[in-house]
Amino acid sequence: MAEMKRSRLAVPLVFVLVIIAVxxxxxGFTFGPVEALCVALAGVIWLFIQNLFFLFRLIGWLENPxxxxxxxxxxxxxxxxxxxxLRDERHQFEKNAKHxxxxxTRYRKTLSSLPDGITLVNSDWRIDWCNESAExxxxxxxxxxxxxxxxxxxDSKDFIDYLTVGNFDKPLVIHNSDNxxxxxxxxxxxxxxxxxxxxxxxxxxEKLDSIRRDFVANVSHELRTPLTVINGFIDxxxxxxxxxxxxxxxxxxxxMKEQADRxxxxxxxxxxxxxxxxxxxxxxxxxxxxxxxxxxTAKEGRAISGGRxxxxxxxxxxxxxxxxxxxxxxxxxxxxNAVRYTPPGGHISITWKRSPEWLxxxxxxDGIGIAPEFLPRLTExxxxxxxxxxxxxxxxxxxxxxxxxxxxxxxxxxKIESEPGKGSTFTxxxxxxxxxxxxxxxxxxxxxxxx
Numbered sequence: 001m002a003e004m005k006r007s008r009l010a011v012p013l014v015f016v017l018v019i020i021a022v023x024x025x026x027x028g029f030t031f032g033p034v035e036a037l038c039v040a041l042a043g044v045i046w047l048f049i050q051n052l053f054f055l056f057r058l059i060g061w062l063e064n065p066x067x068x069x070x071x072x073x074x075x076x077x078x079x080x081x082x083x084x085x086l087r088d089e090r091h092q093f094e095k096n097a098k099h100x101x102x103x104x105t106r107y108r109k110t111l112s113s114l115p116d117g118i119t120l121v122n123s124d125w126r127i128d129w130c131n132e133s134a135e136x137x138x139x140x141x142x143x144x145x146x147x148x149x150x151x152x153x154x155d156s157k158d159f160i161d162y163l164t165v166g167n168f169d170k171p172l173v174i175h176n177s178d179n180x181x182x183x184x185x186x187x188x189x190x191x192x193x194x195x196x197x198x199x200x201x202x203x204x205x206e207k208l209d210s211i212r213r214d215f216v217a218n219v220s221h222e223l224r225t226p227l228t229v230i231n232g233f234i235d236x237x238x239x240x241x242x243x244x245x246x247x248x249x250x251x252x253x254x255x256m257k258e259q260a261d262r263x264x265x266x267x268x269x270x271x272x273x274x275x276x277x278x279x280x281x282x283x284x285x286x287x288x289x290x291x292x293x294x295x296x297t298a299k300e301g302r303a304i305s306g307g308r309x310x311x312x313x314x315x316x317x318x319x320x321x322x323x324x325x326x327x328x329x330x331x332x333x334x335x336x337n338a339v340r341y342t343p344p345g346g347h348i349s350i351t352w353k354r355s356p357e358w359l360x361x362x363x364x365x366d367g368i369g370i371a372p373e374f375l376p377r378l379t380e381x382x383x384x385x386x387x388x389x390x391x392x393x394x395x396x397x398x399x400x401x402x403x404x405x406x407x408x409x410x411x412x413x414x415k416i417e418s419e420p421g422k423g424s425t426f427t428x429x430x431x432x433x434x435x436x437x438x439x440x441x442x443x444x445x446x447x448x449x450x451x
């Protein structure tokens with residue numbers, strides 16, 4: 001194709017030169033050699049001026065090369081073919097450029113939608129482009145900061161040292177000033193002139209790792225004491241030199257039983273939490289007669305209290321769509337906590353009622369109360385405001401975590417109100433669409449439960 005275009009370009013030029021030569025020869029035969037030379041010279045000058053004219057037009061077009069504005073030439077000049085070739089090449093160039101721009105726009109749109117931060121930089125670490133995630137994670141502005149060195153816009157000593165050393169085999173983990181966000185940063189070098197900085201928000205992963213470490217440490221700590229007690233008595237019995245049957249005192253057996261029960265409660269609570277964290281239970285929901293559960297938990301609370309507290313219950317006659325064992329476990333944990341942290345002679349009330357926005361089950365006490373700074377962490381696993389008091393009273397540190405996960409499954413909330421020295425109110429709030437009517441038989445005999 002290129003050879004054909006070059007041959008097409010040569011034909012008009014040869015044709016013009018042949019015409020000039022023929023005219024010069026005819027003039028020489030007619031008027032003499034001097035006149036022939038003048039005619040040939042005039043033809044060459046005319047050809048030079050014509051080419052110079054089209055050359056200036058070409059130079060002017062090259063200053064703003066648009067395919068549709070390319071100059072035109074006569075049909076018998078080689079410049080016509082030159083301009084046609086340039087027009088075709090320019091059309092192809094603009095087509096390819098438009099295709100590349102469309103593809104680049106599509107790629108950048110794809111990169112913009114990624115949850116990871118993407119920042120394109122050149123060899124001097126100057127910002128060429130970044131997506132929205134990078135703007136949020138590194139505090140960049142894709143328009144304002146373009147062309148700026150990334151290490152000046154994101155002024156972090158660890159980041160600057162990471163770029164200076166240039167060892168990008170391992171990612172850089174950066175914590176912000178208040179440790180509320182953790183960013184994992186990778187640098188991918190693309191040749192000599194470009195690089196990509198990829199950032200990933202690993203805050204949630206760090207929190208999960210921290211929760212996992214705390215969980216293992218807490219479970220180990222909770223199991224260590226009862227196992228130490230039981231192993232101590234076993235070692236004492238084994239080390240006895242008496243050849244007869246091994247004898248263990250009743251008080252020792254009672255203590256071993258107490259510690260074994262403590263481990264059993266811990267394991268049962270852990271299993272309950274595990275089941276609650278499953279996305280969907282493998283059973284159909286049922287109609288839970290909450291007034292009956294309120295009465296049962298009040299009875300159990302009186303048994304735990306041993307007559308040291310006054311426990312009352314009030315329940316409006318309506319049921320809840322859910323699972324009886326989960327609701328009973330949640331109420332039981334709230335009542336047990338109220339008994340543990342209310343001094344003898346205190347009052348505990350259990351209330352089941354409708355509110356304007358929720359179905360509410362509240363457990364209120366006039367016990368020791370909780371300071372405001374401890375309230376946000378109360379539903380964390382193994383979190384205790386008073387470590388020794390909770391363990392001495394038989395708590396596992398998982399009760400409120402179970403209550404929280406029960407409510408998460410039901411789409412509800414745990415409302416906590418407390419004031420040191422005056423008591424606390426823990427209110428389980430369920431969505432009103434979970435309300436179910438009382439069964440007819442029970443409603444006839446137990447409408448309006450109160451004590």
